[in-house]
Amino acid sequence: MKQTLIVIAGPTAAGKSEIAAELARKIGGEVISADSMQVYRHMDIGSAKITLEEMLGVPHHMIDAAEPDESFDVVRYAEMAKKIIAGISGRGHIPILCGGTGFYIQAVTRDIDFTETGALPGYREELFEYAGKYGNEALHKRLQEIDQRAAEEIHPNNLKRVIRALEFYKETGQRISDHNEAERQKESPYNLIYFVIDENRARLYEKIDRRVDFMMEEGLLDEVSYLKAMGLTRQNPSMQGLGYKEMLDYLDGITTLEEAVRILKRDTRHYAKRQITWFRREKDTIWIKREDYGDDALRIISHMEKIIEERRKNDEG
Secondary structure: OEEEEEEEEOOOOOOOHHHHHHHHHHOOOOOOOOOOOOEEEEOOOOOOOOOOOOOOOOEEEOOOOOOOOOOOOHHHHHHHHHHHHHHHHOOOEEEEOOOHHHHHHHHHHOOOOOOOOOOOOOOHHHHHHHHHHHHHHHHHHHHHHHOOOHHHHHHOOOHHHHHHHHHHHHEEEEEOHHHHHHOOOOOOEEEEEEEEEOHHHHHHHHHHHHHHEEEEEEEHHHHHHHHHHHOOOOOHHHHHHHHHHHHHHHHOOOHHHHHHHHHHHHHHHHHHHHHHHHHHOOOEEEEEEEHOOOOHHHHHHHHEEEEEEEEHHHHHO
């Protein structure tokens, strides 16, 4: 029989972590974070990292797994997460993959082919130089011209993924969005129960704005100042995450603090919209609309428990 794997996905600020911890506590689960920023140590406030108290005594994995100056990509994430899932199942517990980084989730839940095509000599360097000279937005426009869907899913500041998409097209003549769609259709190696937590758009945007305000109150600027003092710059992929690049712009005198906060709220809302688009393309998902449950996490968890119990009974039967 396939191992059971529960996924709790959705846009930022939708309350995934709270639901995953409480669900895990109730059903004997352990949580694996699927967040590309929470893997980094010292990056707690800007990544909205779950606190020890919020974990409810439930083991959480793939948090603080790397230093912020390390190279950490989807291949490394998938290798580590799959081993953790096997270990959790081996202990008789239920693995719960929770997060909003769709590519990380897809890497684990589908049998993704990460075979690298041979990089064309000098092309990657050419793209980096172009972004450095004309800006990330200009390079992102080049991606829009050849692959609109990929451009919608990849933020202009995610330079690594923008460049990889351009490289993929140059090397294969195939759009990376088409490749990803084919990978998305593969059967999962797990008995997958895939929940997506959804939220009324206006309410979600309000929560995002409040979360950013809370991050500022909690000391996001001090956190980024500390990382900068460690020698990290916007050249580090970890510092291109939401919250970090905006505060760096303020610290470097590129913008005012008020403007940096405004941009952070705007770009986080845009990111949430892209996340929702990504998860709508995933197959075999169970969408949970918070408003259908009066925005009550316990009611949502109770409903999820029933679905999990029924699904597992059917699979065992």
